[in-house]
Amino acid sequence: MHLFLLLILPVPAVIGQIDPGMTYLQKEASQPAGYGGFLLTRVFLEHCRYALGMEDGRIKDEDITASSQWYDTTGPQYARLHCDNGDGAWCPKGPLEPSDSQYLQIDLKKLTFLTLIGTQGRYAGNLGKEFAQEYRLNYSRDGQLWKSWKNRQGQGVLFGNKNTYAVSSNDLKPPIIARFVRLIFREKLGEGQFGEVHLCEAEGLPDFLREGSPLQDRDRRSVLVAVKQLRADATSQARNDFLKEIKIMSRLDDPNIIRLLCVCVSSDPLCMVTEYMENGDLNMFLSQREIESTLTHANNIPSVSLSDLLHMAVQISSGMRYLASLNFVHRDLATRNCLLDRRLTIKIADFGMSRNLYSSDYYRIQGRAVLPIRWMAWESILLGKFTTASDVWAFGVTLWEVFTLCKEQPYSLLSDEQVIENSGEFFRNQGRQVFLYAPPLCPPSLFELMMRCWSRNILDRPTFEGLYQALRPQVNP
Structure with missing residues (x-):
């Protein structure tokens, strides 16, 4: 998910509500002026709508932080209104634990009276597709004690954007006074x-x-x-x-x-x-890890072992074997649709297409829905035919992802159009088709199994029962 942020009106003050629609600000005076050295000033809230500087840069990059970021080009410094630098927005990695909160934080440097907040979706040169439909707001005066904003009815959820480009603004009723502000959200999957x-x-x-x-x-x-x-x-x-x-x-x-x-x-x-599982999806989990070694142990680098990867492969094949027994065709098997709990148990899911973090994994074919073409069998791309056998093809690609630790996209050197052309080569079967390479971590016998999954003829592909029986003996008891 990508967010832009707009904050309104800096006033160094401490707030005290007196009448609806107006606020009395307690502002430090140079000379004592009653009420223990404070001066009372009346402010009408409808006049308090001055931008703080997220868009024009008065709020500096170093004062914008986040809980995480997907790439350097989607870091918090790009979370500015109508900004198309980097990849057009800030993008977090996503929550990995139930207690994890993804947020974008602004340090305003001084106590500030806030009356309005706005968001915008991922701009990215008119190519962005992501936006936040709702979020929460936390605020702090000292960076230590945080409070959650709620409206006068006790509701804390702010409704965000309905499309990518239009700015959505929310009046804060009641307004807040804070130095630090956080936008907190859950991901649109x-x-x-x-x-x-x-x-x-x-x-x-x-x-x-x-x-x-x-x-x-x-x-x-x-x-x-x-x-x-x-x-x-x-x-x-x-x-x-x-x-x-x-x-x-x-x-x-x-x-x-x-x-x-x-x-x-x-x-x-x-x-x-x-x-939804605590460790998130398998793609994100593996892409953040290295294969277990002396180096990873010495430097506390998150790691997985070859045995872990084989165990994951067996679990995916077992789940797909069950679906096949019910004649259920998944159509979108990939590591992004496999979830892990804290014990590394895998559960196959399907959360629909165009997942925000994986939008590049899908391709919109003219007149048809967006499709995960890099995981699809040739007959699915060319003929629109989806069967358990085409799921087997996708399983082979999913295994390839697992044993490359999801460090790159399948057919990463081919454009989407070239991937579609390659499916035509599989159909013609004249020896010009391009296969995925053998991952260095992958045992030769397992890569042979992948290659069988990518057989041109449907009947030559293994069944999920056969895949499960072939993989299970390779896992240490």
């Missing part, structure tokens, strides 16, 4: 034909669910969940498909498949709530 998927923090959900739910061991703690919501303008066909998806997911019960927790179908908007 994806957007597809049905609607949107958001990462949320749910309180009291284990008590709400029936006995035997997968969240029973959470001891009433808040948990991360993914909430998939049907768009208000969805067609009747999309509504029927959404209900069909709920029906299918309600049947799924496997240790390596994400669980449907609850649904809302009695009123609009229709939505479903599924598990």
Whole structure:
């Protein structure tokens, strides 16, 4: 998710509310002037709408910080209104633990009277697609004690943007006085034909669910969940498909498949709530790690072992074996759609297309939906044919991701158009097709298995049962 920030009106003051619509500021005076050396000044809030300097640069780069950043080019210094430097915005890595909060923080250098805050989506030369639909606001006067802003009805969620480019402003009622300000949010996971998927923090959900739910061991703690919501303008066909998806997911019960927790179908908007795992998605998890070695141990670098990678491969094959037994075609198997808990248990999920952090993994073919072409079998790209066999092809690409530790995108040297052309070479089968290279960490026998997954003929590809049986003996008991 990418955010821009606009803050309004600097006044070095301490606030005390007296009448609705107006505020008396207690401002230090050079000479004692009653009330113990403070001067009372009346200010009408509608006049307090002066920009603080996020857009014009008066707020310096070093005074803008963040909980994390995806790349240097998406660092907090780019979180400025109508700014197209870097990749056009700040982009966080995303929450990895339930207690983790992603935020953008501004140090205003002095106590400041704030009446309005605004956000804008990722601009990026008119190519950006991400925006924050809602967020929370925390503030502090000393950087030590933080408070959460809430309106007069006790609500703390501010509604953000509805599209990429338009600035969305929120009047703060009541206003606040602070030196430090943080925008805090949960990630928008994806957007597809049905609607949107958001990462949320749910309180009291284990008590709400029936006995035997997968969240029973959470001891009433808040948990991360993914909430998939049907768009208000969805067609009747999309509504029927959404209900069909709920029906299918309600049947799924496997240790390596994400669980449907609850649904809302009695009123609009229709939505479903599924598990979300503490360690986030497999792509993010692996891309932040190195293979286990003396160096990683000595320098406390996050690492994984070859045994860990093989265990991940077995779990993914086991989950896909279960889906195949139900004739369920996933269509978007990739490390970004595999989640991990704190014990490195993998659960396969599908949070819709165009996930913000992975928007470059999808390609919009004219007249068709956005597609993960770098993971797709040739018949899926050229003929629109999706089967368990095309899932097997995607499984081979997912294995390749795992054993490269997700350090690069599949076919990274090919453009999207060249990837599509390469699918034509697979169809013609004249020896000119380009295969993914053998990852250095990958055992030769495992790469041979990947190559079988990418067989031109569907019948030559292994089944998920066969893949599971081939992979399981390679994992240490």
